[in-house]
Amino acid sequence: MYPEELKYTEDHEWVRVEDGKAYVGVTHYAQEQLGDIVFVELPDLDEEFEMGDTFGVVESVKTVSDLFMPLSGKVVEINEDLEDSPEVVNEDPHGAGWIIAIELSDKSQLDQLMDSETYKKTLE
Amino acid sequence: MTRKTPLYDWHVELGGKVVDFAGYKLPVQFDGIIEEHKAVRNGVGIFDVSHMGEFEFKGPQALEAVQKLIANNAARLKVNQILYTPMCYPDGGVVDDFLVYRLGEDRFLFVVNAANQDKDWEWVQENTGEFDVQITNQSLATGQLALQGPRAQELLQKVYDHNLEEIKFFWGNSEGRIAGQECLVSRTGYTGEDGFEIYAPNDGIVTIFEAIWEAGKEFDLQPCGLGARDTLRFEAGLPLYGHELGPKINPLEARLKIFVDLEKDDFIGRDALLEVAEKGVERRIAGIEMKDKGIPRQGYPVEVNGEEVGFVTSGTYSPTLEKNMGIVMVKKEFAKAGSKLDIRIRKRLLGAEVVKIPFYKRR
Numbered sequence: 001m002y003p004e005e006l007k008y009t010e011d012h013e014w015v016r017v018e019d020g021k022a023y024v025g026v027t028h029y030a031q032e033q034l035g036d037i038v039f040v041e042l043p044d045l046d047e048e049f050e051m052g053d054t055f056g057v058v059e060s061v062k063t064v065s066d067l068f069m070p071l072s073g074k075v076v077e078i079n080e081d082l083e084d085s086p087e088v089v090n091e092d093p094h095g096a097g098w099i100i101a102i103e104l105s106d107k108s109q110l111d112q113l114m115d116s117e118t119y120k121k122t123l124e
Numbered sequence: 125m126t127r128k129t130p131l132y133d134w135h136v137e138l139g140g141k142v143v144d145f146a147g148y149k150l151p152v153q154f155d156g157i158i159e160e161h162k163a164v165r166n167g168v169g170i171f172d173v174s175h176m177g178e179f180e181f182k183g184p185q186a187l188e189a190v191q192k193l194i195a196n197n198a199a200r201l202k203v204n205q206i207l208y209t210p211m212c213y214p215d216g217g218v219v220d221d222f223l224v225y226r227l228g229e230d231r232f233l234f235v236v237n238a239a240n241q242d243k244d245w246e247w248v249q250e251n252t253g254e255f256d257v258q259i260t261n262q263s264l265a266t267g268q269l270a271l272q273g274p275r276a277q278e279l280l281q282k283v284y285d286h287n288l289e290e291i292k293f294f295w296g297n298s299e300g301r302i303a304g305q306e307c308l309v310s311r312t313g314y315t316g317e318d319g320f321e322i323y324a325p326n327d328g329i330v331t332i333f334e335a336i337w338e339a340g341k342e343f344d345l346q347p348c349g350l351g352a353r354d355t356l357r358f359e360a361g362l363p364l365y366g367h368e369l370g371p372k373i374n375p376l377e378a379r380l381k382i383f384v385d386l387e388k389d390d391f392i393g394r395d396a397l398l399e400v401a402e403k404g405v406e407r408r409i410a411g412i413e414m415k416d417k418g419i420p421r422q423g424y425p426v427e428v429n430g431e432e433v434g435f436v437t438s439g440t441y442s443p444t445l446e447k448n449m450g451i452v453m454v455k456k457e458f459a460k461a462g463s464k465l466d467i468r469i470r471k472r473l474l475g476a477e478v479v480k481i482p483f484y485k486r487r
Binding site for chain 2: 035036039083
């Protein structure tokens with residue numbers, strides 16, 4: 001359920017480092033807690049954020065939840081498909097439901113994230 | 125203390141996501157709000173609404189007591205007939221809104237919002253001292269189910285021993301039985317669909333639920349939570365206390381004029397509402413459809429040309445329309461269909477247009 005190649009945060013987000021970029025999304029647990037996702041508010045390209053900043057919002061039928069930067073960096077890609085199909089976050093949270101990709105400003109921050117085993121333990 | 129309804133074990137058994145709501149543990153959803161919503165629009169869904177409060181009025185002056193409290197006119201009710209009414213403060217603000225059942229010539233039942241029941245109970249006590257009436261709070265002893273959707277009647281008829289055809293919209297019946305249990309069945313609901321609400325003592329409601337659940341298998345009966353209850357009432361343009369109604373919103377602003385009988389002899393709030401009716405309201409409730417991408421939510425400011433003209437009272441993604449819709453309270457001149465409004469959603473200002481309420485009407 002929680003792929004080993006991903007890193008995880010306490011805010012139930014995941015990070016995948018690929019081609020020098022870090023893809024960011026919400027975890028299976030998060031999408032399950034949120035319920036039917038009906039809107040994702042994305043940041044603009046090139047926006048820069050610090051770790052912990054709010055970079056967007058994910059809304060289910062009943063709830064509005066902030067998305068937090070798992071790491072500091074600049075937004076280099078956004079998943080525009082989510083504008084018309086936000087339900088992809090429910091259907092494939094760790095894959096097609098990715099939200100943004102960032103260029104990291106401090107790679108050492110990756111060490112602060114959890115691996116799959118540790119994250120699973122926090123859910124127990 | 126958070127209470128459990130008599131059907132709590134069933135909620136858990138059916139996979140409900142249980143939350144605290146108005147002092148009760150209740151399911152917000154079972155299989156997903158959108159799926160549950162669509163089941164009620166197209167088939168049949170069942171809701172546990174046992175958290176609702178029930179006050180019974182009995183005695184020679186029951187009608188007089190009821191008439192003083194409510195804005196609508198209970199004198200026009202025949203036995204077994206039901207009306208919807210606001211109950212107002214002297215300044216016209218709303219204490220609560222609810223259904224009133226006439227159970228007998230001198231017997232009435234208020235079915236009040238769970239979140240308001242303590243406040244309502246105090247209000248009723250404070251304002252009925254002069255009448256020869258006995259008022260009892262049956263909220264904790266009474267369970268309630270709502271069976272809603274185009275196939276609700278067909279399903280309920282399988283287990284109900286009277287002819288449901290005879291129960292018209294906003295009428296009830298206390299003589300029929302379900303699985304041998306005494307119950308009050310009315311053709312009422314909060315979804316914009318045909319359907320019924322069923323009242324019974326706590327242990328009876330469990331037996332009734334089980335009978336309906338069993339008979340419901342061939343109808344794909346969908347258990348529904350609070351989430352779908354809210355999206356369904358929202359599309360149907362039905363107000364929700366704390367959103368479209370409250371102590372600072374009067375019924376005329378909330379488009380509930382037809383439920384306020386200003387011709388009636390005195391009732392609490394009448395003078396204030398007469399004055400509002402004469403002068404005309406300054407603001408009122410309107411529906412909006414988002415033109416830009418975003419979901420309006422309660423409390424978001426509404427602007428026109430940079431000036432604040434109101435606020436959002438409710439808003440969500442509408443599963444039937446597949447659009448982001450809202451209900452707003454705005455200055456009267458901006459409440460007409462076609463008006464262009466801006467909704468401040470976080471740091472963005474997003475375009476919306478006023479559209480007619482209800483957003484959804486069953487065929």
